[in-house]
Amino acid sequence: MAITILKGTVVSAPALGRLDVTENGYLVAEDGVISGVFPVLPERYAGVPVEDLGNALILQSFADLHLHAPQYPMLGTGMDLPLLDWLNTYTFPTEARFADPDYARAVYRQLARELVENGTTRVCMFSSLHTEATLILMDELEKAGVTGYVGKVNMDRNGGENLQETTEVSIRETLRWLEACGDFRHVKPILTPRFTPSCTDELMAFLGKLAAERDLPVQSHLSENRAEVDWVGQLHPDCPQYWETYAKFGMWNSRTVMAHCVWCDERERRAIRDAGVTVVHCADSNQNLCSGVAPIRAMLNEGIKVALGSDIAGGDHLSMFDVTAASIRASKARRVLDDWQTDFLTVSEGWYLATSAGASYFGEQPGFAAGNPLHAIVLDDSQLPQPRPLTAAERLERCVYRRQRNAVRTVWSAGRKVFSAE
Amino acid sequence: MAITILKGTVVSAPALGRLDVTENGYLVAEDGVISGVFPVLPERYAGVPVEDLGNALILQSFADLHLHAPQYPMLGTGMDLPLLDWLNTYTFPTEARFADPDYARAVYRQLARELVENGTTRVCMFSSLHTEATLILMDELEKAGVTGYVGKVNMDRNGGENLQETTEVSIRETLRWLEACGDFRHVKPILTPRFTPSCTDELMAFLGKLAAERDLPVQSHLSENRAEVDWVGQLHPDCPQYWETYAKFGMWNSRTVMAHCVWCDERERRAIRDAGVTVVHCADSNQNLCSGVAPIRAMLNEGIKVALGSDIAGGDHLSMFDVTAASIRASKARRVLDDWQTDFLTVSEGWYLATSAGASYFGEQPGFAAGNPLHAIVLDDSQLPQPRPLTAAERLERCVYRRQRNAVRTVWSAGRKVFSAE
DSSP, rough: EEEEEEEEEEEEOOOOOOEEEEEEEEEEEETTEEEEEEEEEEGTTSSOOEEEEHHHHHEEEEEEEEEEEEGGGGGTTTOOOOOHHIIIIIIHHHHHHGGGGHHHHHHHHOOOOOOHHTEEEEEEEEEESSSSHHHHHHHHHHHHOOEEEEEEEESSSSSSSBBBBHHHHHHHHHHHHHGGGGOOEOOOEEEEEEEEGGSSSHHHHHHHHHHHHTOOOBEEEESSSSHHHHHHHHTTTSSSHHHHHHHTTTOOOOOOOEEOOOOOOOHHHHHHHHHTEEEEHHHHHHHHHHOOOOOHHHHHHHEEEEOOOOOBBBBBBOOOHHHEEEEEEHHHHHHHHHTSOOOOOHHHHHHHHHIIIHHHHOOOOOOTTTTTOOOOEEEEOOSOOOOOOOOOOHHHHHHHHHOOOTOEEEEEEEEEEEEOOO | OOOOEEEEEEEEEEEEEEEEEEEEEEEEEEEEEEEEEOOOOOOGGGTTEEEEEEOOOOOOOOEEEEEEEEGGGGGOOOOSSSHHHHIIIIIHHHHGGGGSSSHHHHHHHHHHHHHHHHHEEEEEEEESSSSHHHHHHHHHHHHTTTTEEEEEEESSSSSTBBBBBOHHHHHHHHHHHHHHHHGGGEEEOOOOEOOOSOHHHHHHHHHHHHHHHOOOEEEEEEESSSSHHHHHHOOTTOOTTTHHHHHTTTTTSSSSSEEEETTHHHHHHHHHHHOOEEEEEEEEHHHHHHHHOOOOOHHHHOOOEEEEEEOBBBBBOOOOOHHHHHHHHHHHHHHHTTTTSSSSOHHHHHIIIIIIHHHHHHHHHHSSSSSSSSSSSOHHHHHHHOOSSOOOHHHHHHHHHHHTTTOOEEETTTTTEEEEEE
């Protein structure tokens, strides 16, 4: 049996708002599966080599539950338009380039590497509508050590000039893509109607049926922007609310992931909670595109599953440290919007959402629970000025706010060491 | 005569919302004073060595018009409280440590270096109430190459247990501090009543008189937080508005700098504009402390002078790239608050506020205008992924959003090269 023992300041998020800290603690995994965090190394591991990381922080790695791989080339640019104009002006032309497999290979290799270097080891990701490029993306993620779900986008209406399929092609390519996905071990397919305005009823019906037949999860967008919500209402006059355009085609269950959910009212939120749908909060993107501020505190109070997404490239950062800080900031904007009546997210709450909450979508228990696959990062904050001694919680807070390149020194994903800065 | 010629992609902000780009351009300074930006090197400079920076961006350096030097040790921590509680719990105890000159020396040396490394060459800065530490701060800034104003804080009421002076001591120490400031060439004193609740009328009257007698500028805080505004109203029932507590003591004129101004209504804004007071927008801090979102667009439309401040440690970033991005984000939060009726700040507008607008407080013309002292940074964005060719404006936008450590390669301040990463 292969045993991994990491020694350092082990910090994990076992519940919303709680941090467990074990100074000079031991995080142990057997054959890539966590057996526990121990203040003193249990006798049964005597003689096993210990990777002593000194004072470094040993943290759960991140889960990024919503991002668009083919928008990576435009990351950090072009954010002066609202959602629907932004899609047509910047996004669709950028995605159209992924018809070229060589281009896709080069970009996705870079993306996969950057994800791992930033400590993101689980994703729920949109590709473009291109089958080849989607398979290349999955291959590059698999090679780099990123786990999770990737979806070939379905889009048979309202696309760009070079970014639309016929219904027939969309169906055929989806089946062809699923055929070819079988070889990936850590990266699995997820059905991905881009959003309701992008898919005809015929295509939606096909995808819903396919999800049921093959037991596949579904990801999409929900109630991101007011103009979008109005548009969906016009497209589906039979549906009182946006979520029902997914539900009526059988794509509304506990494996469904819905990004944004900025404009979900109580009724829509009840439907989310009752079905066990996971909401992905994309704070940076919602602010950059002036979509609004999602009512995350209300969702958490109501028992809705909420995780975080970078949503590149509506979001401007791939690093989930930034995404965590952005979520905290957004919660403070929400507090101001709600006339100071809503509690903001604390750092430990933000950290939980960025790690344990996302990981739970992949079947893990919160924190470094025994039985979880080892997903962890080692964080070196010694480059930051140290004008006074800090607690582990303060160090974590500072890393969230003041993250810096190269602070992530080592990354484990699904039990494997997939990155080492040395 | 010493001539500096920098060749590269020269980008400057000559007006709000405008970027001047000169690809393969020459930025020329004679004895540290800019003579111009030229697409072709004028004949009179033939034979003068050219510092060829290749494709790098040559940009104006930053002006940070509001930050608290003694809060640097707590940067990125402790932001879970509103302003007045935050001051008492975190800030005042942190500042109290600067009674120790050795501690001050070590922290301020680090701060000065970090400012320069991040391309901030002009500041308007709060010290603590300690005279020795303030002089040490000025000395460290001067040595590091940071120019601008520093103020010994005055605070004879409502401080912390170890952070308050008697009125008599405050007056005496202010005079002693001013005596000792004479030797600094690039760092000058600015009178600094912490904020109205911190200063008795007697102390305010003294400071106003001193400002007039010695022709000294004044900096303070204005209308940051609703509870603070109410408190000031109770302390000065004779003043209809907060600004009048400064005006009635003669500290309200075109050299006055007021940080935050989140809650300034039309009447208070008119007073700001009519007096030519400079407003410092501290977007990150206002969001972190849930103070609110300052009406920056209204201020700009009304002709108010607005610059940016990092406001460490209410703000969580020293880098003005981040502060620029934070200001843009805050303007989008403001847009949402105002039901989408207010225009957000574009990147080029944010860039202007972070550079030219702040520099104008120090007497400079906008952009790389002839006659300005050379304040410039060389920015290397080649470490960022380059999946497609970008315009200079896109490169700048991306650096604002995706800044990274070590991207600032060289810094000139007041004509001197003060930092070089090589």
